[in-house]
Amino acid sequence: MPDTFKFSAYTHSIGHPISHRRITMGKPKQVSELSDEEIKDEVRRAYARVASARQGSCCDKDTSCSTDSLAARLGYDVDHLPASVTESFAGCGNPTALASLHEGEVVLDLGSGAGLDAFLAAKEVGETGFVIGVDMTEEMLQKARDNATKLGITNVEFRQGDIEALPVEDNSVDVIISNCVINLAPDKTKVFQEAFRVLRPGGRLLVSDMVLVGELPKEIQESVHSYTGCIAGAIPEAEYLQLLRDAGFEKVEVLGRDGSGAVVSSKIKAMKPA
Ligand SMILES: C[S@@+](CC[C@H](N)C(=O)[O-])C[C@H]1O[C@@H](n2cnc3c(N)ncnc32)[C@H](O)[C@@H]1O
Numbered sequence: 001m002p003d004t005f006k007f008s009a010y011t012h013s014i015g016h017p018i019s020h021r022r023i024t025m026g027k028p029k030q031v032s033e034l035s036d037e038e039i040k041d042e043v044r045r046a047y048a049r050v051a052s053a054r055q056g057s058c059c060d061k062d063t064s065c066s067t068d069s070l071a072a073r074l075g076y077d078v079d080h081l082p083a084s085v086t087e088s089f090a091g092c093g094n095p096t097a098l099a100s101l102h103e104g105e106v107v108l109d110l111g112s113g114a115g116l117d118a119f120l121a122a123k124e125v126g127e128t129g130f131v132i133g134v135d136m137t138e139e140m141l142q143k144a145r146d147n148a149t150k151l152g153i154t155n156v157e158f159r160q161g162d163i164e165a166l167p168v169e170d171n172s173v174d175v176i177i178s179n180c181v182i183n184l185a186p187d188k189t190k191v192f193q194e195a196f197r198v199l200r201p202g203g204r205l206l207v208s209d210m211v212l213v214g215e216l217p218k219e220i221q222e223s224v225h226s227y228t229g230c231i232a233g234a235i236p237e238a239e240y241l242q243l244l245r246d247a248g249f250e251k252v253e254v255l256g257r258d259g260s261g262a263v264v265s266s267k268i269k270a271m272k273p274a
Contacts, residue, residue, distance in 0.1 A: 030222045031232055036186035039227065040162070043184050044137045046228035051088050051114065051139035071116065074258075081116070085147050088114035088140070091179035092230065092265040093208020096120045098177075098255060104128040105174040108198060110163045110191070110207075111135055111181025115144035115156070121177065122156045131156040132173070134163060164190040168198040178207040180265070183233045188240070192247035202274035205249065206267075211237040214262030234263050244270045 031039065071078045071086050075094045078086050096117045101107060101124040109118045112133025122131045133156065135141050144158045161167035163178075164187050176195050185191045195205055210230045226232040235243075237254065244252045249270035258265040 029224045031224060031227050032222060034224070039186050039224075039233075040136065042224050043228050047090070047113070047137040048139040050090055051137065051143045053088055076116065076120070078116075081119070082147070082150060084143065084150065085114060085116055085119065088143060089116050091117070091208060092210055093179060093258065093267055095177040095179050095206045095208045095267070096124070098206040098208075098267055098269070099175050099204070101125050101129075101175060106172065107131045107175045107177060108166075108168060108173040109133045110166075110176060110178035110195070111184070112144055112158060113140050113179075115147045115158065117177055117179050118144065118156050118158070119147070119151060119153055121175075122153050125155070127155060129155060132168060133158040134161045134166060134168070136160065136162050164194060166194045166198055170197055171200045173198045174200060174203050176203070176205040176207075178205075178209065180209060180230055182207060182240075183210045183230050183235075184228070185233070188235065188243055189246070192243050192249070196247045196249060196272055199272040201272055203272045205244075205270045205272075208265055208267055209240070210234040210263050211240050211266045212262060213237055213257075213264050216262050231263050237266055240266075240268065244268070248272065 034042070071089045074091060075097055090113055099121070101121055103126045105125045106129060107121045107125060109121065109131065112118045112135045115133060118131045118133040125131065133144060135144070135158065138160065141158050141160055148156050148158070159167050163181065164185055176199060182188060182191050199205065212234045216232065220226045221232050223232060241252050241254070250273050251271040253269050255267040255269055257267070
């Protein structure tokens with residue numbers, strides 16, 4: 001294994017802003033040496049940097065992976081949005097497009113980042129609906145709140161919190177969306193239990209997330225950069241689906257996949273029984 005590599009070797013065609021950075025492996029910390037809280041600190045630090053990024057700056061000289069074109073490539077209509085919304089986009093799919101949102105619905109975005117999905121969802125649910133974005137990184141929350149003000153969107157609220165312990169009431173949400181976040185959570189069982197708790201009976205969950213469909217080399221599994229770049233925290237797709245079922249979800253299905261290699265972006269749907 002060379003001492004430098006591109007994560008894109010494991011996530012062909014996704015173009016995640018962190019995954020496309022060229023990483024030098026000196027004496028990296030090992031993921032298995034870190035506690036869950038230390039992993040979350042690393043994730044926070046990484047996404048604080050993404051929140052401060054300006055368009056294209058996170059992709060070295062590879063202009064094809066600017067976050068604007070990443071969003072466009074994933075099917076977002078971003079022409080009408082200011083750069084401050086798209087420049088820190090770090091998703092790997094388009095869960096809002098999958099969710100078929102209706103007027104008046106309450107939507108929760110797990111790991112809302114700079115707010116792109118939350119803003120599109122807010123438009124779809126209209127004035128009678130509401131969107132809650134939860135994120136643990138202060139810099140992302142600030143950026144999302146500033147963006148909401150800039151766009152004049154009032155039916156959205158960004159809350160600081162951990163998706164493993166959601167600051168959201170029981171049975172209060174119609175739809176949960178999430179874009180490339182759950183892979184970053186050390187305890188995915190808790191995330192799915194929390195998602196189940198806050199969804200109303202009959203509610204639905206639509207996520208785009210990185211999952212394993214092959215084996216990662218040990219060096220990648222243990223790399224903190226690989227973890228924060230949405231690679232090393234990915235779990236096998238079958239295990240992901242089983243954790244959803246174990247949390248109580250039904251009709252758990254994969255709607256599609258993007259990318260190739262050991263880690264792909266999967267579109268996953270699950271329902272809370274009515
Ligand atoms: C890959 S970015 C995706 C952001 C956004 N969904 C998007 O598509 O641009 C991951 C985001 O999830 C947040 N995050 C990661 N782990 C989290 C956790 N346990 N609780 C809350 N937020 C978390 C990070 O702060 C970051 O903003």
